[in-house]
Amino acid sequence: MKPTSTTAMPAISDDAPKLTQAEFDRARFRLGDRTVSRTEWQTAVRARTGTQRINITLDAPIVEHFKAMAGSRGYRTLINETLRRVIEAEHQEADRRRIIGEELAAHD
Numbered sequence: 001m002k003p004t005s006t007t008a009m010p011a012i013s014d015d016a017p018k019l020t021q022a023e024f025d026r027a028r029f030r031l032g033d034r035t036v037s038r039t040e041w042q043t044a045v046r047a048r049t050g051t052q053r054i055n056i057t058l059d060a061p062i063v064e065h066f067k068a069m070a071g072s073r074g075y076r077t078l079i080n081e082t083l084r085r086v087i088e089a090e091h092q093e094a095d096r097r098r099i100i101g102e103e104l105a106a107h108d
Contacts, residue, residue, distance in 0.1 A: 029041035036044075046052060058079075066075040066082075 028035050029038055030036065031041065031044050066078050070078045
């Protein structure tokens with residue numbers, strides 16, 4: 001058996017300086033080796049993650065429901081996950097109907 005490393009890890013400290021809004025405002029967005037606009041950077045990030053920004057109007061009780069359920073996770077994430085589950089359930093139901101139809105047809 002190989003001996004385990006005895007290298008000591010440096011202590012993690014919360015002494016990092018707090019960043020100000022001015023410092024965030026001066027941030028540069030980069031794709032590879034070139035500086036790009038915030039919009040170009042956001043577009044590239046969305047393309048990589050497969051997300052798309054849309055505007056949608058939801059009834060207030062629905063938004064409040066998801067906000068209450070989400071806690072610290074973020075209600076938009078919860079809405080996305082819920083919609084994804086509904087779509088998957090529809091696909092599963094369609095598959096079950098197709099399989100049952102094929103089985104019934106095979107026994108006729």
